[in-house]
Amino acid sequence: MKHVRSYDLTIYAAILTTMVQVDGSYVPSLRDDEMEVEHLFEEPINDHISLDGSLASHTALIDKDDLQLEVLDDFLDEGFLDDVEIDDFEVTDGVSDARGGYFLDFDFAKVELLGSGANEESPLENSNSESQSPGVSGSSTVGGISESTKVLPNSTQSKCKIESIDETVTHDTNGVFRNSPSQPSNVDCMYNISLDIQHLHELSNGYPLAGGMLSCKKENVTVEDYQSVPPREKRFRKPTQRTKRLENIPIEIEKFSDSDSDVTLYELQHCKKHPKKEKLDYDDDYFSSEESEDEELTPKRCRTKDRRKNQRMWTTAEVTKLMDGISEYGVGRWTDIQRFLFSAAGYRTPTDIRDKWRNLLRASSSQRFNKKEGELNDETSPRTLPLSVASRVLELSKIHPYPKRRNKKRTFVSQVGSSDIANQSNGSSISLGRRNVRRKKCT
DNA sequence: CTTAGGG
């Protein structure tokens, strides 16, 4: 989520600001600021909450590095900066560019100038250019600011600098972060940072954001230590279909071994996968269907050793559900069927469902053929589907013919169909079904 | 990304 990323950095920025702010006294404690920022999180309703911070740069600032690094470390520990990509912030170094990551401008361009006096260049600076891990870059930001504040002995100098910073900073990043137009930099070069936390609620889903971020440990974190923080391995591997499928089951068991594990996990995954379609109305089907507990309790995972990698036997309940879904949504809307009926399963991709339906059709037809032949169908055999299922499949196949357009046999089937919903043209019935489905779904 | 079709 980009929101999360930019927002994290934004908050982090706010913390930075307030940290350096500590007026005159330079209290090496973040407590007050913590509270301020925490309020940000507590009131997601207000769109803009402004932090007033005076970026004081007069005197040497103690162990700010440690504190800041600690805070940053907390960031990393909490995993909030995990996903921050460096390309989320276009690093531009021009004041004129109002679109670039002003923060990076701020830190790297300006602050480095400020700290030009003593260039014992903390190795953090180098890590910027590496840009391998955004978290690392953030850390360098911390180092830069703190260093500058430390080094700078002259207040007037800093004033000028920060004025220019103000101009630079005026910028609207994705509408997330906004800075008030340059304040007349008075004594302490006050500048205003207003946070747009319109996306805050998105973060607060169970993530101890403020708490974890603001908890200020007292351990010293040296620069080297920080640098040694391994850049979080990126898991943008683009898993293949099979990988995804395989990953599906163990994750459920591992991460969410709780009671409602399945549902929660599915929600998460699904929302991640289809961010737009996250409005899933989980009707009673979703929870009360016998399918869920059936699947959970009896994970009939009959894996034939070699042929199919991971094959799950289709239970009768599943087949029933599949037919329900087809009768409701129509043939061809496999994604909907999967989403609304097989969502709890986790496996059973739309393709699987379609394949199953295809197989069902085949089986039913063959069964009918067998009936004609007079062969007795063995209901107990797993190879033959129960008569109830078969009859239903046949009926459904009449109503919703499988969209094999070129198939001439379907016309025959439709003519035989007693419900007369399916006319000679298969397409009409299908499209009708789809329209109904859409209306039902989008409400 | 979803579906259809073939393997």
Place this chain on the structure above:
DNA sequence: CCCTAAG
């Protein structure tokens, strides 16, 4: 189940 082409 898997893969891939087509919309």
